[in-house]
Amino acid sequence: MSHVYVVNKSTSKSGTGHDFSPAEQFGNIVFLSEGPMNRYSTNNMHRKFTDAMEGSNGEDYIVPCSLNVMNSIACAIFAVKHGKLNLLLFKDGEYLERNLII
Helix, strand or coil: CCEEEECCECCCCCCCCCCCHHHHHHCEEEECCECCCCCCCHHHHHHHHHHHCCCCCCCCEEECCCCHHHHHHHHHHHHHHHCEEEEEEEECCEEEEEEEEC
């Protein structure tokens, strides 16, 4: 089964966050990070995301969310590794699939 890599599992101070369950129709949810991240710790993000996506394949997906720099790094890792980029973009309560051949 495919994996859906969510860039960040953010939670508010009240403990609530975005419900990613609609993305489960595309595969198993895997969070690349959780909570606040330092936007300038790009090497740390790269190491963390590379480790988390070690077993990924070209049929998996990225859900961009959180900091732009985190999304950029996650998508770059995926594209270099697989020669393509599969995105799930949230719109009106559902996820839209977009695929790019790099």
